[in-house]
Amino acid sequence: xxxxxxxxxFLDICILLPQTLNISAKLCEDFLKKAGRxxxxxxxxxxxxxxxxxxxxxxxxxxxxxxxxxxxxxHRIDRLTCRDARVFEGFFNERRRQLKTFKSPAMYYExxxxxxxxxxxxxxxxxxxxxxxxxxxLTALLSELSRVYESLxxxxxxxxxxxxxxxxxxxxxxxxxxxxxFEDIDHLASAIQFQFTNNVWVVFVTFDEKHILSHQRxxxxxxxxxxxxxxxxxxxxxxxxxxxxxxxxxxxxxxxSSQQEIFAKAIESSLHVSxx
Amino acid sequence: MGVLSxxxxxLGVISAEKIFRNxxxxxxxxxxxxxxxxxxxxxxxxxxxxxxxxxILDSIRLPSHFDRETLAxxxxxxxxxxxxxxxxxxxSAELNKYAKDFRNHMRQYFDRIFDFHEKLKGDISxxxxxxxxxxxxxxxxxxxxxxxTFSLLTECRFIDIYDLTIRREHLALITNYNDLKKFKxxxxxxxxxxxxxxSAINKIIETRIGLIWYADFTHSxxxxxxxxxxxxxxxxxxxxxxxxxxxxxxRQTDQFRRALTTLSKETFAISPSREDPTVDMxxxxxxxxxx
Numbered sequence: 105x106x107x108x109x110x111x112x113x114f115l116d117i118c119i120l121l122p123q124t125l126n127i128s129a130k131l132c133e134d135f136l137k138k139a140g141r142x143x144x145x146x147x148x149x150x151x152x153x154x155x156x157x158x159x160x161x162x163x164x165x166x167x168x169x170x171x172x173x174x175x176x177x178x179h180r181i182d183r184l185t186c187r188d189a190r191v192f193e194g195f196f197n198e199r200r201r202q203l204k205t206f207k208s209p210a211m212y213y214e215x216x217x218x219x220x221x222x223x224x225x226x227x228x229x230x231x232x233x234x235x236x237x238x239x240x241x242l243t244a245l246l247s248e249l250s251r252v253y254e255s256l257x258x259x260x261x262x263x264x265x266x267x268x269x270x271x272x273x274x275x276x277x278x279x280x281x282x283x284x285x286f287e288d289i290d291h292l293a294s295a296i297q298f299q300f301t302n303n304v305w306v307v308f309v310t311f312d313e314k315h316i317l318s319h320q321r322x323x324x325x326x327x328x329x330x331x332x333x334x335x336x337x338x339x340x341x342x343x344x345x346x347x348x349x350x351x352x353x354x355x356x357x358x359x360x361s362s363q364q365e366i367f368a369k370a371i372e373s374s375l376h377v378s379x380x
Numbered sequence: 381m382g383v384l385s386x387x388x389x390x391l392g393v394i395s396a397e398k399i400f401r402n403x404x405x406x407x408x409x410x411x412x413x414x415x416x417x418x419x420x421x422x423x424x425x426x427x428x429x430x431x432x433x434x435x436i437l438d439s440i441r442l443p444s445h446f447d448r449e450t451l452a453x454x455x456x457x458x459x460x461x462x463x464x465x466x467x468x469x470x471x472s473a474e475l476n477k478y479a480k481d482f483r484n485h486m487r488q489y490f491d492r493i494f495d496f497h498e499k500l501k502g503d504i505s506x507x508x509x510x511x512x513x514x515x516x517x518x519x520x521x522x523x524x525x526x527x528x529t530f531s532l533l534t535e536c537r538f539i540d541i542y543d544l545t546i547r548r549e550h551l552a553l554i555t556n557y558n559d560l561k562k563f564k565x566x567x568x569x570x571x572x573x574x575x576x577x578x579s580a581i582n583k584i585i586e587t588r589i590g591l592i593w594y595a596d597f598t599h600s601x602x603x604x605x606x607x608x609x610x611x612x613x614x615x616x617x618x619x620x621x622x623x624x625x626x627x628x629x630x631r632q633t634d635q636f637r638r639a640l641t642t643l644s645k646e647t648f649a650i651s652p653s654r655e656d657p658t659v660d661m662x663x664x665x666x667x668x669x670x671x
Contacts, residue, residue, distance in 0.1 A: 162522035169516055239516065246512035247505075250529035257530070258537075261637040 110349075111341040113143045114266075114295040116310035117153045117287075119334060120145070120259045122214045128311060135309070135334035140262070142341070143309075146294035147267045152287050153260055160211045161253045164219060167199055168245055176238050183235040189227040196220040215252065222248050268294040271374035277367050281322040285315045292316070296329050300377050303351045305330070305344040309337045326363045328354055354379035396514060396596075397507040397532075398607050399459055400433050400582075400589050425473050426463050430456050432586075440590045441621055443598045454603050468503065471496050482567065486557070490550050497539045504539075508532050518612035527626045531588055531633040538581060538636075541644045546570070573643070580639065584632045591625045 119132050136143065145153075175195050181188060199216050203209040223245055230236060270293035278292045292308060299306040308323075308331040310316050316323075316331055323329045328350055330340050347353055357364060360380075368380045434452050442448060463469045475492060478485035508529050515525040549570055556562040598616050600606045 158526065161526055165515070165522045165525060173516075239513075243509060243513040243516055246516060246525065247509050247529070250508055250512065250525065251533060253526065254530055254533040254537075261634075262641050 110345040110347075111142070111305040111307060112298075113139055113337055113341070114291070114298070114306050114308050115143055115145050115149065115263060116291060116308065116312060116316070117149055117156070118311045119309055120149075120153055120263070121156070121211060122256060131334045135337060136259070136262075138338060139341075143263050144266045144298075145260070145263045146270075146291055146298070147265055148270070148287070148290035148294055150260060150265045152291075154257070156208070156211050157253060157257055157260075160215050161249065163212065164215050164249055165246060168219075168242060168249070171195070171199075172245075173238065173242060182238050184227060184230070184238060184241050185235050186228055186230040186232060189224045192220060192223050192227070196223075215249070218252050219245060219249060266294070266298060268297055270294045270297055273370040273374040277327055277370050278323075280363070280366075281326055282319040283315060283323075288312070288315050292323065292327075292329065292331075296327050297375065299329065299350050300371050300375055300379065303349045303377075305341075305347070305350055307332060307337055307340045307344070309334050326361075326367050351377065351379055396510040396592055396607075397589060398592065398596075399429070399462055400436055400585055425469075425476070426460060429463060429469075430459050433459055433589075436586050436590050436593065439586075440594045441618065445601065446597060446603075450603070451597070454606070458607070468496070468499055471499070483557075483563065486553060490546075493546070494543060497543055501536050501539055504532050504536050513609075514612060519614050520612055521614070523623075523626055523630075527630045527633070528588060528591070531584055531629055534633050534637055534640075535581060535584070538577065538640060541640060542574075542577075544644060545573075577636075577639065577643075580632070580636050584629065584636060587625065587629045587632060591622075591629060594622065594625065 119135070122129065172195055176182070176191065179191055181191060184191075196216060196219070200213070203212050203216070206212060223241075226241075226244070270290055274293040274296050275289050278289045278296070283289055283292060295306045295308045298304075306329065308316070308329060310331060311333055317333070320331045323331055330344065332340050348356065354364075354368065355378075360368065365380070372378050372380065433455055437448065437452055437455060442451065471492065475489060475496060478489040478492075482489065511525060511528045511532070514520075515522075518524075549566060552566050553563065556566060595612055595617065596606060596610075599610050599612055600608075
């Protein structure tokens with residue numbers, strides 16, 4: 105059986121949004137190039153990722169509008185020259201200090217970092233003796249922010265979204281396997297629901313060691329959901345393609361552990377699919 | 381040389397998107413038409429641009445101190461003046477002429493279309509810049525800048541994907557130039573995929589311009605103040621109406637992007653390289669301004 109007919113990849117947010125490590129970014133890019141047409145995202149992942157991007161954009165935009173201009177004025181800078189790069193160091197350091205209190209700051213750090221890099225590079229590129237109006241510079245910075253936002257959103261648009269409202273019974277099963285972050289519970293439950301509704305294997309692809317991959321074994325044993333990093337995703341899909349379908353696989357487990365019995369019951373009551 | 385060293389010295393030269401031109405994404409009539417090119421195309425085109433814009437005017441709420449007819453007359457005058465000075469409009473009319481007699485003008489069409497699109501993207505980048513400037517001097521919420529610029533940059537992405545697709549079509553057209561049946565089939569296939577995108581992008585542009593007009597007209601006391609730089613205040617707007625337009629624009633843009641991915645998943649999946657000078661929006665703004 106070909107991989108194409110037997111397994112699909114459900115992607116976590118971290119696969120679609122920027123990676124801090126270059127190696128991770130390259131891995132994601134390579135994986136999406138290879139397996140893009142077999143990839144889906146659940147509506148929960150799409151909505152969460154979009155909201156993260158929107159919130160980050162809005163915050164950075166407001167900071168530039170409401171804080172950077174007064175900050176420049178405070179330093180008596182209404183025109184910028186190639187010697188003014190260090191003015192931005194203080195401003196962006198202060199923003200980063202604020203981020204320490206944020207709950208999920210990764211995306212904020214990413215966008216602040218990109219804006220800082222752009223601002224400093226552009227300041228350095230101003231010819232000697234030339235001055236740029238601060239207002240003009242800030243307008244250009246906001247335009248660049250919009251461009252960054254659009255390009256970060258692009259991978260989200262490229263992957264087909266599966267509209268899934270995960271059933272409470274399945275979410276409870278995910279929690280029982282040790283996953284406690286409420287967004288992750290939705291993403292994993294959506295993948296499980298898709299797998300048993302359509303009787304096709306799903307591999308949940310993520311980098312999240314702390315909240316997901318640390319429960320990899322239990323999610324597989326009890327919920328029959330494969331979770332892995334993008335490095336291994338194609339290997340998982342290849343191996344799964346030799347297996348029976350998920351429903352047949354679960355039916356064939358004998359004897360079932362008590363946790364597997366409970367999971368099978370949950371699937372039957374919520375999806376009306378018998379895997380006991 | 382850096383992008384900023386090409387910035388214009390006067391912010392006043394940057395104006396927001398104010399006219400719906402409908403000059404780009406209409407199905408470029410790659411149909412196998414045999415009639416002679418219409419030499420009056422520019423005049424008829426101006427009339428149709430005016431008509432399209434009056435339709436947008438009719439679709440938006442106006443402040444009580446302006447009556448619709450006065451505004452329509454004002455817009456007609458502005459549009460005519462703008463189009464006469466606008467080199468892109470002339471290029472667009474020329475391309476339409478080639479498209480109407482496509483088989484005889486295929487070479488000219490493909491010689492000019494990519495250059496035209498580059499200039500168009502430069503224009504769009506200027507609008508992104510202008511929108512950012514409006515936001516900077518306003519108390520509008522971030523969703524204003526986010527939604528408008530996102531829709532503009534989506535238009536840029538469409539142009540890129542459109543170019544990519546017609547480059548492939550160009551090859552097939554050259555190969556089958558002497559086979560009239562196949563040539564016509566290729567033209568029909570082009571028109572079929574372009575049509576839904578054409579109407580969707582036009583709807584997006586109309587909504588966007590309607591939104592800008594609503595904000596601008598509400599902030600202008602007299603006709604002379606329309607389209608002039610000003611500080612925008614949320615309190616002057618009917619917030620429910622204004623945010624309704626923003627939500628509508630966001631919804632249309634999201635739908636359009638989803639549809640676009642069916643044409644070119646690759647273009648969306650991989651973000652443009654930061655080193656690639658062709659994707660630097662500000663570069664293109666400055667190039668356009670410098671020209």
